[in-house]
Amino acid sequence: MxxxxxxxxxxxxxxxxxxxPSAAARAAAPRFGRGVEGQRQAxxxxxxxxxxxxxxxxxxxxxxxxxxDYYMTFSSxxxxxxxxxxxxxxxxNWTPITAALLKPIGTVWAMDLVKHGGxxxxxxxxxxxxxxxxxxxxxDHIRGPWSEPIDLGLDGCIDPGHIVGEDGRRYLFVNGFRxxxxxxxxxxxxxxxxxxxxxxxxxxxxxxxxxxxxxxxxLRRGDWFxxxxxxxxxxxxxxxxxxxxxxARSIHGPWQDCPFxxxxxxxxxxxxxxxxxxxxxxxxxxxxxWMVYHGYENGFRTLGRQTLLEPIxxxxxxxxxxxxxxxxxxxxxxxxxxxxxxxxALSDDFRGSRIGLQWSFFDAAPDELARARHxxxxxxxxxxxxxxxxxxxxxxxxxxxxxxxxxxxEVSGQAVGGLALFxxxxxxxxxxxxxxxxxxxxxxxxxxxxxxxxxxxxxRLKVTNREHIVTFHHAAGDGPWVQHPWQMxxxxxxQNVFGGFLSLRIALIAAGQGDVRLTRFSxxxxxx
Numbered sequence: 001m002x003x004x005x006x007x008x009x010x011x012x013x014x015x016x017x018x019x020x021p022s023a024a025a026r027a028a029a030p031r032f033g034r035g036v037e038g039q040r041q042a043x044x045x046x047x048x049x050x051x052x053x054x055x056x057x058x059x060x061x062x063x064x065x066x067x068x069d070y071y072m073t074f075s076s077x078x079x080x081x082x083x084x085x086x087x088x089x090x091x092x093n094w095t096p097i098t099a100a101l102l103k104p105i106g107t108v109w110a111m112d113l114v115k116h117g118g119x120x121x122x123x124x125x126x127x128x129x130x131x132x133x134x135x136x137x138x139x140d141h142i143r144g145p146w147s148e149p150i151d152l153g154l155d156g157c158i159d160p161g162h163i164v165g166e167d168g169r170r171y172l173f174v175n176g177f178r179x180x181x182x183x184x185x186x187x188x189x190x191x192x193x194x195x196x197x198x199x200x201x202x203x204x205x206x207x208x209x210x211x212x213x214x215x216x217x218x219l220r221r222g223d224w225f226x227x228x229x230x231x232x233x234x235x236x237x238x239x240x241x242x243x244x245x246x247x248a249r250s251i252h253g254p255w256q257d258c259p260f261x262x263x264x265x266x267x268x269x270x271x272x273x274x275x276x277x278x279x280x281x282x283x284x285x286x287x288x289x290w291m292v293y294h295g296y297e298n299g300f301r302t303l304g305r306q307t308l309l310e311p312i313x314x315x316x317x318x319x320x321x322x323x324x325x326x327x328x329x330x331x332x333x334x335x336x337x338x339x340x341x342x343x344x345a346l347s348d349d350f351r352g353s354r355i356g357l358q359w360s361f362f363d364a365a366p367d368e369l370a371r372a373r374h375x376x377x378x379x380x381x382x383x384x385x386x387x388x389x390x391x392x393x394x395x396x397x398x399x400x401x402x403x404x405x406x407x408x409x410e411v412s413g414q415a416v417g418g419l420a421l422f423x424x425x426x427x428x429x430x431x432x433x434x435x436x437x438x439x440x441x442x443x444x445x446x447x448x449x450x451x452x453x454x455x456x457x458x459x460r461l462k463v464t465n466r467e468h469i470v471t472f473h474h475a476a477g478d479g480p481w482v483q484h485p486w487q488m489x490x491x492x493x494x495q496n497v498f499g500g501f502l503s504l505r506i507a508l509i510a511a512g513q514g515d516v517r518l519t520r521f522s523x524x525x526x527x528x
Contacts, residue, residue, distance in 0.1 A: 055399025057304025057503035060110030090337025165251030209233025241277030286336030304503025413514020
């Protein structure tokens with residue numbers, strides 16, 4: 001400890017950096033396209049793409065085809081704003097366009113995005129302190145404004161899937177393969193929740209997390225209704241999650257299971273994507289068919305469940321088969337689509353009139369957005385709590401194995417500003433500056449013995465994450481960077497350790513009694 005402290009107080013002592021990945025590891029790494037800020041891009045520019053199509057933590061995708069446009073959203077958990085909607089015209093290049101939830105309503109799980117009667121609906125399961133509820137929001141235009149959430153009074157259910165039956169009526173299917181009717185306007189339920197189908201059962205000797213029948217997504221094609229769903233659990237062993245199919249001629253059944261079940265499953269921990277499941281099926285721009293679902297990247301569970309795209313085919317007898325194999329190589333893009341922008345720049349000068357789509361508050365209070373004051377000189381956040389665990393940090397998702405981010409900020413009063421990598425209130429690493437001291441947060445707590453004095457009100461912090469090896473730098477004003485003496489390893493910040501189904505995100509900290517003014521944030525992916 002004394003040796004570490006000696007390095008901490010030296011003016012510009014820079015310990016040796018972590019070793020770079022080996023040549024063999026670099027050669028084995030997939031070769032992604034590179035987009036804005038060096039972020040990895042699925043479109044390889046030669047008519048092929050390499051998964052993921054949306055890198056980083058974008059689980060439980062629900063996709064809507066609306067003419068030539070496609071829209072998709074994902075579970076947003078404790079993030080506010082939440083339910084960010086993404087847009088594409090080719091199923092490969094996606095960019096966010098709006099957030100449908102501007103106020104916290106609880107922990108938001110797998111939703112269903114649909115269009116019916118010219119109006120857009122988003123059915124939202126929410127974990128609240130004393131119940132699991134289901135809400136709906138609606139909008140006349142996909143970019144909003146979206147309505148206030150309406151409580152459907154449907155408790156104890158997750159993963160709603162909307163469908164219109166052969167009788168012209170609307171229904172929601174939920175986990176456990178249960179069904180309930182909806183009113184014609186889609187804003188209330190009708191009748192009772194009732195069993196719809198007995199889920200397909202995998203062999204008992206398969207290595208999975210748990211049975212967990214969930215994620216029903218419904219579509220109608222020809223004379224058949226199809227229910228695409230998941231069993232096996234979304235985390236745990238790499239071979240857990242899977243995609244199953246059932247079909248019926250009536251929305252009321254009887255349903256028959258696909259003879260090819262499961263049509264998608266990770267069968268070996270050697271595959272590049274683990275626990276593949278929770279799929280939605282959609283028709284491509286030229287009439288071919290595709291499936292979107294999520295999976296963990298082998299060796300990088302810290303990035304959360306990422307969105308994957310796989311081609312499918314319809315058999316002569318009306319079943320569907322997946323055609324992408326293990327997704328270990330580039331695949332042909334969907335035919336007939338129009339490529340557009342991909343991703344979103346995370347860098348920010350904080351001079352806009354609202355928080356950018358890349359940002360969300362974690363575990364926000366109902367009035368959380370009121371903490372933020374926008375101005376020509378940056379974004380000022382009122383301090384809250386004492387550190388990352390209770391300050392509702394401002395976070396953004398990352399999708400790169402390696403990246404670097406910098407933050408410029410000023411502190412006033414007794415505020416503490418900081419830059420961290422954050423999983424949840426129990427798991428984070430980072431640096432904070434306030435009240436004339438540099439603070440070190442390591443593995444979910446402050447290491448108070450590492451405090452050291454710093455001067456001034458204006459500061460810079462930098463974090464570099466090279467395949468789980470994290471290095472921090474700090475600087476006063478425009479002064480030189482000083483490397484923090486403690487490098488950290490963060491490969492364990494994921495669902496199988498902490499629970500919560502989250503990912504390791506970049507977090508901006510504004511804690512204590514006072515204000516933190518954010519003036520510049522920059523991000524760049526470092527490749528492999």
